[in-house]
Amino acid sequence: MLSLLVALAAAATVRAIPDVEVVPKENKCSNWPFYRQMSSVAGPFTLFAASTGTEIDGNRATYVTISDTTIAAGWVGITSQQGAAVPQVQCQVFGSAEMLAMNLNGQYQPLSISEYIYHEYDGLVFVKNVARGAPIEPHWHYYPNGTRQDGTFLGWNNFTTWAYLLDQQSNKYRIRLLTDTAQKLYDGEFTGFVRAGDPRLSD
Numbered sequence: 001m002l003s004l005l006v007a008l009a010a011a012a013t014v015r016a017i018p019d020v021e022v023v024p025k026e027n028k029c030s031n032w033p034f035y036r037q038m039s040s041v042a043g044p045f046t047l048f049a050a051s052t053g054t055e056i057d058g059n060r061a062t063y064v065t066i067s068d069t070t071i072a073a074g075w076v077g078i079t080s081q082q083g084a085a086v087p088q089v090q091c092q093v094f095g096s097a098e099m100l101a102m103n104l105n106g107q108y109q110p111l112s113i114s115e116y117i118y119h120e121y122d123g124l125v126f127v128k129n130v131a132r133g134a135p136i137e138p139h140w141h142y143y144p145n146g147t148r149q150d151g152t153f154l155g156w157n158n159f160t161t162w163a164y165l166l167d168q169q170s171n172k173y174r175i176r177l178l179t180d181t182a183q184k185l186y187d188g189e190f191t192g193f194v195r196a197g198d199p200r201l202s203d
């Protein structure tokens with residue numbers, strides 16, 4: 001009986017992400033949803049929270065402006081309200097790279113993973129980094145039974161687990177990529193994936 005209670009208590013506090021095998025895809029727009037061969041653009045679509053095991057699954061991404069424009073125009077956060085209006089995202093060509101980009105005031109600006117320590121958190125997604133960080137790459141997930149988990153997941157170099165934290169000031173969830181399986185979470189953080197596309201579709 002005692003061990004059952006202990007197990008239940010542990011289950012209540014750990015919101016584990018699903019057990020999946022991560023498979024990185026080539027960083028090409030054709031590997032993101034809604035790819036249009038004629039224009040070489042994928043999208044527009046939105047980015048949204050997935051597999052967090054919380055009520056924010058399906059909530060979509062927007063940006064929060066950074067006052068220091070020598071770093072970036074903004075950081076990407078997940079809205080705390082379902083159905084809030086958000087900017088569109090697409091994959092397009094920037095020079096020799098194919099990158100996700102977010103619509104800021106009518107112009108698509110590239111997204112990348114920050115290598116800055118901004119408010120003590122690195123691995124955030126920046127919009128229009130002054131010095132671009134790591135690229136955001138598409139990944140697929142497979143369950144142990146071989147079935148593919150619906151969706152195309154954001155990550156880098158085979159890492160697709162993100163730490164979510166509610167930023168009190170903006171009331172948005174910051175997401176930072178965990179690039180080390182032993183990385184610990186800060187107070188209030190929980191883990192999940194970040195998906196591109198449409199929650200109602202499987203691609």
Ligand SMILES: *[C@@H]1O[C@H](CO)[C@@H](O)[C@H](O)[C@H]1NC(C)=O
Binds near residue numbers: 020021022158
């Ligand atoms: C990606 O990670 C999985 C474990 O989730 C591993 O089995 C696979 O070999 C890795 N692939 C690459 C290309 O590193």
Ligand SMILES: *[C@@H]1O[C@H](CO)[C@@H](O)[C@H](O)[C@H]1NC(C)=O
Binds near residue numbers: 145146147
């Ligand atoms: C494989 O596992 C996933 C996750 O547990 C489940 O949703 C899916 O239905 C399973 N597929 C088959 C064919 O059993």
